[in-house]
Amino acid sequence: MLRGALAVLRKDLRIEWRTRESLASMVVLGVLLVVIFSVALDPAPADAPRLAPSVLWAAFVFTGLLGVQRGFVLEREQDCLGGLLASPLDPAALYLGKLAANVALLGVTQALVVPLVAVFLHADVGRRLPSLVVVLLLGNLGFAAVATLFAAMTVRARAREVMLPVLLLPVVVPVLIAGVKATESVLAGGLGAAGGALGVLVAFDVIFVVAGVLLFEQVIRD
Amino acid sequence: MGLNDAPVVARGLRREFGGVPVLAGVDLEVAAGEVVVLLGSNGAGKTTLLRVLATLLRPSGGTLRLFGEDASRRPPAARRRLGYVGHDSACYPDLTGRENLEFHAELHDVPDAAARVADLLRWAGLEDAARRPVRTYSRGMTQRLALARVLLHAPELLLLDEPYSGLDPAAATRLDGLLRELPRAGHAIVLSTHDVERVTPLASRVAILHRGRVAWSQQGGTDPIVVASAYDGVLGGRA
Numbered sequence: 397m398l399r400g401a402l403a404v405l406r407k408d409l410r411i412e413w414r415t416r417e418s419l420a421s422m423v424v425l426g427v428l429l430v431v432i433f434s435v436a437l438d439p440a441p442a443d444a445p446r447l448a449p450s451v452l453w454a455a456f457v458f459t460g461l462l463g464v465q466r467g468f469v470l471e472r473e474q475d476c477l478g479g480l481l482a483s484p485l486d487p488a489a490l491y492l493g494k495l496a497a498n499v500a501l502l503g504v505t506q507a508l509v510v511p512l513v514a515v516f517l518h519a520d521v522g523r524r525l526p527s528l529v530v531v532l533l534l535g536n537l538g539f540a541a542v543a544t545l546f547a548a549m550t551v552r553a554r555a556r557e558v559m560l561p562v563l564l565l566p567v568v569v570p571v572l573i574a575g576v577k578a579t580e581s582v583l584a585g586g587l588g589a590a591g592g593a594l595g596v597l598v599a600f601d602v603i604f605v606v607a608g609v610l611l612f613e614q615v616i617r618d
Numbered sequence: 619m620g621l622n623d624a625p626v627v628a629r630g631l632r633r634e635f636g637g638v639p640v641l642a643g644v645d646l647e648v649a650a651g652e653v654v655v656l657l658g659s660n661g662a663g664k665t666t667l668l669r670v671l672a673t674l675l676r677p678s679g680g681t682l683r684l685f686g687e688d689a690s691r692r693p694p695a696a697r698r699r700l701g702y703v704g705h706d707s708a709c710y711p712d713l714t715g716r717e718n719l720e721f722h723a724e725l726h727d728v729p730d731a732a733a734r735v736a737d738l739l740r741w742a743g744l745e746d747a748a749r750r751p752v753r754t755y756s757r758g759m760t761q762r763l764a765l766a767r768v769l770l771h772a773p774e775l776l777l778l779d780e781p782y783s784g785l786d787p788a789a790a791t792r793l794d795g796l797l798r799e800l801p802r803a804g805h806a807i808v809l810s811t812h813d814v815e816r817v818t819p820l821a822s823r824v825a826i827l828h829r830g831r832v833a834w835s836q837q838g839g840t841d842p843i844v845v846a847s848a849y850d851g852v853l854g855g856r857a
Contacts, residue, residue: 403721473711474710474711478669478672478674480708480725482702484697484698617674
């Protein structure tokens with residue numbers, strides 16, 4: 397299964413590296429969101445860092461939606477999905493490969509958006525960077541686990557651009573809340589202070605990665 | 619190989635889309651080394667039947683066994699032994715021809731993949747274009763790549779949906795050769811086409827689908843004139 401997942405991951409990353417379609421749109425949207433939030437909220441310099449976690453996670457969710465959707469659209473082109481499903485590739489491997497590619501894309505976007513938030517909202521992320529990376533990775537994995545599953549579910553739907561956010565956003569609310577809380581705690585006092593929220597993120601990740609592996613075949617088949 | 623482990627044994631195969639029956643009880647058996655040609659007008663159910671055989675669509679009813687295994691469970695062992703080319707190439711437009719073949723070789727765990735990919739690129743006449751993204755290929759080149767892709771793992775059951783579509787005469791002749799050669803090595807082939815004259819001489823059996831059923835079928839010695847007459851008869855409602 398691991399070999400199949402790695403083949404799918406390499407293929408997706410190669411296509412992304414060549415076209416940069418997802419990454420370019422995700423980064424542009426991420427930058428725009430951070431700028432718009434910062435300008436619209438216009439916080440006093442002392443209050444600005446308190447807004448950083450919510451702005452960060454709002455930007456991640458919306459950019460993530462864009463990237464995850466694109467990952468399955470490329471499988472629809474030329475019925476590439478049919479080629480994968482008619483092959484001996486385990487659907488769970490396809491899910492894990494797609495999940496890993498989405499995590500990588502979101503990770504790159506986060507790496508570009510976090511410094512912007514630090515600048516615009518005066519958040520001192522440098523001092524807490526290792527702890528923040530742990531929180532972002534856990535949130536990233538949880539979001540991508542659900543989004544990959546739901547993007548597969550909606551890939552054949554005519555109104556998939558609308559369907560995906562409508563289905564996905566209510567389910568990722570726990571990740572969003574726990575991510576914001578954990579980021580707040582980490583920026584205020586380090587990883588130790590984020591125990592409860594980190595627990596929620598870990599539990600969410602485990603539940604939805606396992607659910608994705610088990611359910612993906614039912615979701616992806618016509 | 620007996621009936622129990624034949625490449626295809628379908629009984630009363632049905633498939634509906636939104637309550638509309640597209641396959642309305644297809645019985646089909648395909649033995650190793652057979653070339654079964656599916657004919658039929660647009661909407662007769664040829665593509666749906668091939669996609670059901672490729673395990674890409676679940677049947678709404680009936681039974682399907684591939685190499686003796688219940689296809690409803692999409693057994694990986696059976697999928698390893700089949701290859702499907704549909705209307706679309708299933709090749710990624712942003713990868714090169716070679717990368718597409720290498721990717722599918724990895725999925726199928728093809729031994730000595732580099733040599734196999736090189737051989738098939740040569741067979742498809744795509745050596746010079748192998749490093750170009752598929753997006754830059756013509757329709758015919760993409761179809762040749764799709765055929766090369768499906769041959770990578772030497773499948774025992776080949777499912778080809780209008781494989782001559784877009785091919786130039788030289789490539790079509792190469793495909794003719796393949797359809798003669800593979801059955802001799804025991805590979806079973808099911809293909810759909812509208813080109814009765816070209817394909818019936820290669821067929822061990824011709825089946826005409828009409829309104830989701832096999833309306834006419836003839837085993838062996840298929841004469842294009844007889845087939846064309848039967849086809850007209852079926853479409854005219856006389857069969």
